[in-house]
Amino acid sequence: MFLTEEQELLQQMVRDFAQNELKPRAAKFDQQETIDKDVLDQMAELGLFGIPFPEEYNGVEMDTMCYSIAVEELSRVCASTGITVAAHISLGTYPIYMFGTEEQKQKYLPKLCSGEELASFGLTEPNAGSDAGGTQTTAVKDGKEWVLNGAKMFITNGGWAWTSINTAMTDKDKGVKGISAFIVERDAPGFSVGKKIRKMGIRGSNTTELIFENCRIPEENLLGKLNEGFKQFMQILDGGRISIGAMALGIAQGALDEAIRYSKERNQFGKPIASNQAIQFMLADMATEIEAARHLVYNASRLKDAGKSYSKQSAMCKLYAGEVATRTCIKAIQIHGGYGYTQEYPVERMLRDAKVTEIGEGTSEIQRIVIARSLLSD
Numbered sequence: 001m002f003l004t005e006e007q008e009l010l011q012q013m014v015r016d017f018a019q020n021e022l023k024p025r026a027a028k029f030d031q032q033e034t035i036d037k038d039v040l041d042q043m044a045e046l047g048l049f050g051i052p053f054p055e056e057y058n059g060v061e062m063d064t065m066c067y068s069i070a071v072e073e074l075s076r077v078c079a080s081t082g083i084t085v086a087a088h089i090s091l092g093t094y095p096i097y098m099f100g101t102e103e104q105k106q107k108y109l110p111k112l113c114s115g116e117e118l119a120s121f122g123l124t125e126p127n128a129g130s131d132a133g134g135t136q137t138t139a140v141k142d143g144k145e146w147v148l149n150g151a152k153m154f155i156t157n158g159g160w161a162w163t164s165i166n167t168a169m170t171d172k173d174k175g176v177k178g179i180s181a182f183i184v185e186r187d188a189p190g191f192s193v194g195k196k197i198r199k200m201g202i203r204g205s206n207t208t209e210l211i212f213e214n215c216r217i218p219e220e221n222l223l224g225k226l227n228e229g230f231k232q233f234m235q236i237l238d239g240g241r242i243s244i245g246a247m248a249l250g251i252a253q254g255a256l257d258e259a260i261r262y263s264k265e266r267n268q269f270g271k272p273i274a275s276n277q278a279i280q281f282m283l284a285d286m287a288t289e290i291e292a293a294r295h296l297v298y299n300a301s302r303l304k305d306a307g308k309s310y311s312k313q314s315a316m317c318k319l320y321a322g323e324v325a326t327r328t329c330i331k332a333i334q335i336h337g338g339y340g341y342t343q344e345y346p347v348e349r350m351l352r353d354a355k356v357t358e359i360g361e362g363t364s365e366i367q368r369i370v371i372a373r374s375l376l377s378d
Contacts, residue, residue: 001298003065010051010066014073017046018081026078029204030349033196035081043081044115048074049088053097057109064239064301068246072297075250076257079353080204082247083360087156087205088112090240092119095165095181099224099232104183108163117162122152122184122210123233130366132167133176133230137212139168144219146182148212151194154360158208159193162186166210167229174227181229183221190215201352238311239304240361245297245317248325248357252290255325255332255350259283262336262345279335286328293321312374319367322357329354 003011021039029035043049051067053059060066067089075082093112096104096119111117128134137150148168155164164184171178184191194209224232260283263274273279296317303310329351333340340347358364 001294003069006062007065007069010062011069011073013046014048014070015076017042018073018077022074022081023077026080026204027343027346027349029078029080031203033198033203034206035084035204039081040084040115040118043085047115048085049093049115049118050113052089053093053109053113057097057105058111058114059109060113063305064242065298065305068242068297068301071243071246072250072253075247075353076254078204079247079251079350079356080202082250083156083202083205083244083356084118086240086243086247087120088118088161090243091121091236092157092161092163092165094239095121095223095232095236096163096183098236099181100183101220103220104223108183111162118157118160120155120157120161120164120210121236122155122158122164122166124152124154126151126153130363132233133179135167135169135179137166137168138172139170139180139182141219142216145216146219146222148182148184148190148215148217150212152210154197154207155210156205156207156360158210159196159206164210165223166212167233168212170229171227176230178227179230180226181223181232182217183223184210184212184215184217188215188217199356201349201354201356203352237361238314241314241318241367242297242300242304242310244357244361245293245300245314245321248318248321248354249290249293249297251350251354251357252286252293252321252325252328255329255347255354256283256286256290258345258347258350259286259332259335262339266337273335282331282335286331289324290328293317293324296320312371315362315367315370315374318357318361319364319371322354322364325354325357326351 047060050059051062055061139146170180192211194211197207266273300313300317332347
């Protein structure tokens with residue numbers, strides 16, 4: 001698929017890093033349920049945490065395509081690392097860049113874009129998942145401070161983040177039109193990181209609860225306009241879905257890589273199993289679906305870069321790539337046979353990682369709603 005010279009160079013750089021540094025340790029990250037700090041530091045040195053942001057904020061000033069390519073290549077061997085970068089950029093940092101005041105940008109973006117610090121995003125709550133408008137966390141003005149009470153759930157980078165962007169109800173009578181967004185620093189009085197969530201997949205990534213108990217933050221930490229948080233984050237999720245599509249694409253491609261490699265090496269009945277038509281047909285189907293998913297992810301990325309509407313396309317790419325990732329991993333396990341069901345090979349981990357791409361940042365069912373609404377509103 002056509003890429004610019006800059007995109008090709010970025011792709012090769014991230015691919016080399018992923019193959020040399022991540023692949024040998026991906027199983028370890030999964031087992032120990034964390035990513036080694038030196039890997040995060042190396043990614044910061046490569047500029048991966050600031051790909052789509054301007055140089056004036058310590059960003060790399062590349063496009064969304066480059067960002068998608070980077071997440072794809074990381075996730076091809078280690079989805080835990082891919083989602084760590086994706087959540088930091090799309091959810092934790094981009095809201096400040098998109099809706100923040102210049103003072104907020106100058107304060108937070110340089111450390112976030114350089115990778116010196118990580119960011120997270122608090123939207124989901126124990127009782128508000130797909131129903132993001134069901135936010136129960138509250139924020140009440142008290143003099144020159146906001147006081148937050150509530151909890152957030154399933155927050156990627158939650159325990160590692162310097163800043164978290166959180167939604168809270170500021171006017172209950174207005175429903176979703178009474179939700180605002182706030183920047184909360186990790187040392188804010190009354191803020192704490194709750195339990196670490198043990199997960200089926202992407203186990204190396206840090207996922208926690210966030211707890212607000214009379215958490216006090218300065219009034220200037222309101223992000224964007226009062227009572228417009230829900231609208232803001234619907235925009236943020238449109239972009240975030242592209243990165244989850246890219247993550248799913250990377251997982252699928254990684255599973256296909258492993259299936260091809262194994263099918264050439266594994267001999268049965270005196271010949272490599274790759275010579276069997278049944279295996280060839282599975283590989284052909286996997287590769288075709290992955291290519292279609294790549295077109296969807298790259299198309300949504302290019303639409304965003306062109307400043308065109310991409311909400312429907314981002315939902316499509318996440319929906320399709322996520323389901324392709326799961327199907328591809330299942331077929332890769334089948335090709336590996338009994339070995340595919342063991343931790344001796346990476347495809348079982350890839351399947352566990354793939355499933356979250358059908359859930360996070362809007363389930364597949366929510367994506368279908370978004371797509372259908374777009375079609376019916378035309």
